[in-house]
Amino acid sequence: MQFTLINGEKKETKPLKKNLTIKKLLDEIETPLETVVVKKNGEIVIEEEIIQDEDIIEVIHIIYGG
């Protein structure tokens, strides 16, 4: 069980833990939820969305300081 994480320029395959939500994933990669929008398989999703096997998760940074 795995998923693909695209975070800015970086793309990697990660092992999938059971019931991993977008919120937990963002906590793991130390990315504040309020500064990003996340797409799952090309669709915008909310933080409670659960990641499934082979999903492609894209973290789009929309807010920078200043």
Place this chain on the structure above:
Amino acid sequence: MKCTRCDKAEIIIERKHSGQRLCIECFILSIQKKVLKDIRKQKLIEKGDRVAVALSGGKDSVTVLDILNSLYERKIIDLMAITIDEGIQGYRDEAIQIAAKHAQQLGIKHRIVSFKECFNLSLDEIMASDPSRGACTYCGVLRRWIINKTAREMGATKIVTGHNLDDETQSILMNYLEGNIDNLTRIGARTFPASDNFVVKIKPLREIPEKEVGIYVLARNLEAHFAGCPYSRDSFRAEIAQIVKDLSKNHPTIMYSTLRGFDKIKIALKKEYSPGFNLKNCINCGEPSAQKLCRACLFCREIEKHIHRNKFNANY
């Protein structure tokens, strides 16, 4: 979880401040309706206005351009755009291309004006001169000078900026904490200029949170430049932005209440503290100014002195 408006299963946002959950279509509609309602309610735009959008190519200006295009298509307003090239290497070029593409797609007049052509200095050159003020201070003053002058030359009756709820909350707190009451009295959905040479500026996204602007751009598949300005990271605004974001986690309505509270006390503030400007024309550039020299010309002279001093120090 289902959309609270149409029952569709795929929701893209849960608004913590209102409890609303929305699907993509209902979210897009809610933003468009809210912005157009605010424009009507606060009389920001009138039929026949010639509206110039300050179009950086970032998410905020691209969003406001997209929403105002509905008024342009219905021939309620004329629409045009102005893009400023501050001269920030590795940052601005992509945004300018995106801005130009949007203007071309909508078939609107678009002018790209650089710091270099107006002041013979790029922002990179200004900051390399080891100046006494922060980058955002120079950039803000010089950008406003260009936008106002260019909008006037293009015959605009309104200048639209993409300031969102986060920007406005930050401005209120920054000016309050710095004790800058004169600046506080000027914060609002529109300006009331003391000179005909200042074009009225309006902020139709003032009540839309920054994150929702980002979601709107992605939901509408609009191309936008998302990178942060390399000079803004260490600014006081960035510090305040962080404080407000941290507070918002447990207090999701804090930005709205800051704005609402401020709008109420602003009436009293304006009455008590409104500076009685006696505007004249800058002796150097002819633009309206409270002093003999406008702030843009004052800053340019300051920077020239820094550059001469640096050259002198390098030679001896």
